Amino acid sequence: MNEQQQTLWEFMQQQSDKLLTQTLQHIGLTFVSLFIAVLIGLPLGIFITRKKQFSGPVLGVAGVLQTVPSIALLGFMIPLLGIGAKPAIVALLLYALLPIIRNTFTGITGVDAAVKEAAVAMGMSKWQVLFKVELPLAMPVIFAGIRTATVITVGVATLASYIAAGGLGEFIFGGISLNNTNMILAGAIPAALLAIIFDFLLSRLQKLNIKKLRTVTTDLPLLLLLLSSLYFIPSAYGTKLKAGFTPEFMGRQDGNLGLISKYGLKIQTLVINDAVMYKAAYEKQLDVISGYSTDGRLKAYDLVVLDDDKKIFPPYYAAPIVRENSLKKFALLEKILNLLAGKINDSTMTALNYKTDYLHQSPERVAKEFLVANKLWKPARNGNDGIVRIGSKIFGEQYILASIYSMLIKGYSNYDTSTKTGLGGTKICFDALTNDQIDFYPEYTGTGLLAILQPSPKIIDSLTHSKDETYNYVQKEFETKYSIKWLKPIGFNNAYALMMRKKQAKDLKIKTISNLKRFLESK
Amino acid sequence: MIKVQKLSKHFGKVKAVDEISFEVKEHENLILLGTSGCGKTTTLKMINRLIEPSAGNILIDGKNIFEQSPEILRRGIGYVLQNNGLFPHYTVAENIAVVPQLLKWDKKRTEKRVAELLEKLHLTKDYLSVYPNELSGGQQQRVGLARALVADPAVLLMDEPFGALDNVTRSKIHAEFKALDELKRKTIIMVTHDVQEAFELGDHICLMDQGKIIQDGTPAELLFKPKNDFVKEFLKEQRLLLEFKTSTVKSLWHLLSNEEIKGLGPGILVNYKDDLWTVLERSTFFNAERLNMMNLENKEMKTVSFESLMSAFYQYQKGDSHE
Numbered sequence: 001m002n003e004q005q006q007t008l009w010e011f012m013q014q015q016s017d018k019l020l021t022q023t024l025q026h027i028g029l030t031f032v033s034l035f036i037a038v039l040i041g042l043p044l045g046i047f048i049t050r051k052k053q054f055s056g057p058v059l060g061v062a063g064v065l066q067t068v069p070s071i072a073l074l075g076f077m078i079p080l081l082g083i084g085a086k087p088a089i090v091a092l093l094l095y096a097l098l099p100i101i102r103n104t105f106t107g108i109t110g111v112d113a114a115v116k117e118a119a120v121a122m123g124m125s126k127w128q129v130l131f132k133v134e135l136p137l138a139m140p141v142i143f144a145g146i147r148t149a150t151v152i153t154v155g156v157a158t159l160a161s162y163i164a165a166g167g168l169g170e171f172i173f174g175g176i177s178l179n180n181t182n183m184i185l186a187g188a189i190p191a192a193l194l195a196i197i198f199d200f201l202l203s204r205l206q207k208l209n210i211k212k213l214r215t216v217t218t219d220l221p222l223l224l225l226l227l228s229s230l231y232f233i234p235s236a237y238g239t240k241l242k243a244g245f246t247p248e249f250m251g252r253q254d255g256n257l258g259l260i261s262k263y264g265l266k267i268q269t270l271v272i273n274d275a276v277m278y279k280a281a282y283e284k285q286l287d288v289i290s291g292y293s294t295d296g297r298l299k300a301y302d303l304v305v306l307d308d309d310k311k312i313f314p315p316y317y318a319a320p321i322v323r324e325n326s327l328k329k330f331a332l333l334e335k336i337l338n339l340l341a342g343k344i345n346d347s348t349m350t351a352l353n354y355k356t357d358y359l360h361q362s363p364e365r366v367a368k369e370f371l372v373a374n375k376l377w378k379p380a381r382n383g384n385d386g387i388v389r390i391g392s393k394i395f396g397e398q399y400i401l402a403s404i405y406s407m408l409i410k411g412y413s414n415y416d417t418s419t420k421t422g423l424g425g426t427k428i429c430f431d432a433l434t435n436d437q438i439d440f441y442p443e444y445t446g447t448g449l450l451a452i453l454q455p456s457p458k459i460i461d462s463l464t465h466s467k468d469e470t471y472n473y474v475q476k477e478f479e480t481k482y483s484i485k486w487l488k489p490i491g492f493n494n495a496y497a498l499m500m501r502k503k504q505a506k507d508l509k510i511k512t513i514s515n516l517k518r519f520l521e522s523k
Numbered sequence: 524m525i526k527v528q529k530l531s532k533h534f535g536k537v538k539a540v541d542e543i544s545f546e547v548k549e550h551e552n553l554i555l556l557g558t559s560g561c562g563k564t565t566t567l568k569m570i571n572r573l574i575e576p577s578a579g580n581i582l583i584d585g586k587n588i589f590e591q592s593p594e595i596l597r598r599g600i601g602y603v604l605q606n607n608g609l610f611p612h613y614t615v616a617e618n619i620a621v622v623p624q625l626l627k628w629d630k631k632r633t634e635k636r637v638a639e640l641l642e643k644l645h646l647t648k649d650y651l652s653v654y655p656n657e658l659s660g661g662q663q664q665r666v667g668l669a670r671a672l673v674a675d676p677a678v679l680l681m682d683e684p685f686g687a688l689d690n691v692t693r694s695k696i697h698a699e700f701k702a703l704d705e706l707k708r709k710t711i712i713m714v715t716h717d718v719q720e721a722f723e724l725g726d727h728i729c730l731m732d733q734g735k736i737i738q739d740g741t742p743a744e745l746l747f748k749p750k751n752d753f754v755k756e757f758l759k760e761q762r763l764l765l766e767f768k769t770s771t772v773k774s775l776w777h778l779l780s781n782e783e784i785k786g787l788g789p790g791i792l793v794n795y796k797d798d799l800w801t802v803l804e805r806s807t808f809f810n811a812e813r814l815n816m817m818n819l820e821n822k823e824m825k826t827v828s829f830e831s832l833m834s835a836f837y838q839y840q841k842g843d844s845h846e
């Protein structure tokens with residue numbers, strides 16, 4: 001434990017530059033959004049107290065906006081506003097809007113009608129009633145709304161890193177994908193602290209007596225503006241092409257680090273989430289992205305894989321990994337899972353992925369069609385012999401594999417299944433497995449090697465050129481370290497790959513990563 | 524001073540106020556009296572345009588109030604709300620200074636005026652910086668009154684200003700109210716549903732029912748010349764008390780004759796202008812057997828027993844109500 005803390009501290013010290021920029025970006029991002037949200041929400045809230053017929057629709061729309069999943073909202077923003085700061089701020093302010101509008105509305109409508117009437121009866125004009133009576137009396141409630149909005153925004157701002165807007169999310173999501181606890185904590189702890197500190201400060205403001213509140217009310221916009229200015233768009237050096245890499249790719253030896261050290265590639269790079277990356281490339285917001293070689297979106301968005309001529313991306317052969325205890329408990333399980341061994345090659349997998357990612361067919365349908373076509377399909381049996389828990393990471397390919405396995409298990413045994421799909425990144429999925437939350441999930445040899453086992457660079461170098469050696473190594477190590485068994489590979493290799501738009505690659509005559517480097521260096 | 528002509532207010536089908544007309548002379552105190560929901564508040568609010576009437580006219584000092592800007596009109600009319608409506612975020616001083624601030628008085632003038640009013644209303648300076656929620660109900664009503672009086676408006680509208688008070692506090696405030704010199708120079712319209720209060724404070728009473736004025740007259744007229752059964756019924760419960768309060772020694776003088784009273788009990792001097800209620804209170808207090816009274820007009824003296832005073836009163840009552 002002590003060692004863990006120390007290494008976290010070391011990590012933070014070592015990454016202090018990044019940590020500081022990310023924290024400042026995070027604060028800035030939070031307050032730009034909050035500032036604009038107050039500028040919009042407060043007048044809108046006041047407006048709907050005057051025109052009550054609009055209160056239902058306005059609050060309804062703001063409420064619906066808040067229920068849109070963040071990543072979806074960010075996705076919608078890309079065609080409209082591109083990637084980076086603008087869409088992130090817009091998305092954040094949309095989330096912050098509801099509590100501000102709602103509390104302004106309830107705060108003002110909650111002011112004692114007799115007091116309002118007294119103000120009118122004294123001879124105050126509409127504006128005087130608003131500024132001298134309604135707003136001051138509603139202020140504690142409005143403040144509570146701003147407080148809620150602040151905490152929400154600090155939280156959601158971690159997602160800004162999905163679309164290359166920076167913030168502490170870079171560490172958090174990078175850490176989750178890389179199975180690096182220190183990195184997760186280095187992002188999560190400051191983010192949580194920010195939420196707690198801002199909440200505390202605002203709660204103090206809220207409790208100030210009404211008199212002092214008046215001065216605070218006038219100073220607050222200034223303060224917000226000041227904090228907002230902390231946000232500056234990460235100043236990257238400009239190059240002819242722009243790359244967008246996932247946080248996971250950014251931190252990996254077999255990712256961006258390898259691109260730099262082995263290829264000497266220098267390209268302006270943004271950190272972005274995998275869910276929006278392909279679309280951003282398609283929309284010409286990005287030119288080069290890090291992807292997976294079997295991703296269906298490759299086909300959907302008309303992208304092409306650049307050849308890894310120096311072999312820095314290790315093999316990523318997929319195979320189910322199972323708890324040994326589960327294999328004992330479900331005697332038929334190993335045989336059933338191996339039914340799929342060697343059955344799916346790269347192009348088959350890409351085609352299956354294309355069906356879900358682009359044609360939006362359900363993973364179940366795709367799975368069933370595949371099994372029927374390969375004569376593996378059998379109808380489900382009674383399923384009263386225990387439940388096999390299947391896990392999957394949060395992307396289409398894993399959903400398809402999980403569905404296929406589920407159908408095989410139900411068809412070839414009396415086991416029932418429960419699927420826990422969408423277990424985030426590698427770390428979450430693997431932790432679920434070791435903690436007996438699931439019985440198995442499909443994993444990739446490269447991920448097992450680099451993200452979970454993390455052996456010395458020497459061992460990695462000696463293994464990654466060969467598919468079989470990598471497989472044998474992870475199989476042996478997993479068995480001894482975790483009592484987890486790698487079953488036979490499914491067949492395809494979902495390795496990392498750099499991709500570009502087909503047309504652009506063709507126009508620039510870029511086929512390999514070395515071509516790309518040469519193009520970037522040419523004048 | 525204030526003329527209300529054929530004033531009506533309809534809320535949908537409800538005729539809250541139905542073609543009422545009345546007039547208040549300068550420095551007079553008019554009471555709008557009636558049961559809950561009869562339209563008193565609505566009438567009052569139309570006078571400072573908190574409610575716009577459906578029909579009718581209101582003149583103050585001969586000027587049509589609907590031709591003025593409502594804000595300017597309201598700054599010239601003191602208004603005491605049914606439940607005081609003090610601003611909870613303002614101190615007592617700031618609450619009282621609302622209208623001076625709107626009228627852009629300078630600071631010194633406002634401060635001086637606030638201090639003066641506080642003293643007249645028997646609140647010490649310590650209360651200046653206190654917030655309304657720290658005041659008792661009675662104190663809040665005084666502040667509400669001070670706020671309405673601060674700019675010395677010629678017209679004062681009061682909606683059940685003493686509504687939330689217990690009886691003891693209320694009669695104390697009534698006494699202060701009557702003694703307050705500021706109020707003697709004002710034309711006041713006051714709403715109440717308390718018959719006693721109406722009789723005690725009003726020069727004139729409009730008894731209302733279902734949006735209409737049933738009778739408009741002095742307290743004595745309402746008591747002794749009720750227009751119809753509704754008026755009689757309305758005053759029935761407190762009739763005796765009210766009659767005691769509205770009949771003075773002066774009004775009974777012609778029915779009283781000097782008597783020789785034997786006995787050793789004490790005698791008291793009774794004021795010619797006092798009402799019978801006061802006489803009753805004093806004589807029970809002193810356990811008096813002889814009431815000595817003097818006609819202030821011709822200096823004639825009479826001594827009577829309490830019993831003779833009462834029989835004179837019953838005679839007076841019969842005679843008057845049979846007229």
Ligand SMILES: Nc1ncnc2c1ncn2[C@@H]1O[C@H](COP(=O)(O)OP(=O)(O)OP(=O)(O)O)[C@@H](O)[C@H]1O
Nearest residue numbers: 534537539557558559560561562563564565566716
């Ligand atoms: N804004 C309104 N909308 C609809 N009806 C109203 C409105 N205000 C008052 N009324 C109705 O008008 C009638 C008179 O109301 P008003 O407030 O003048 O009564 P009030 O004599 O002051 O009663 P109280 O002694 O209870 O204060 C009532 O029947 C009331 O329900």
Ligand SMILES: [Mg+2]
Nearest residue numbers: 563564565605
């Ligand atoms: Mg009323």
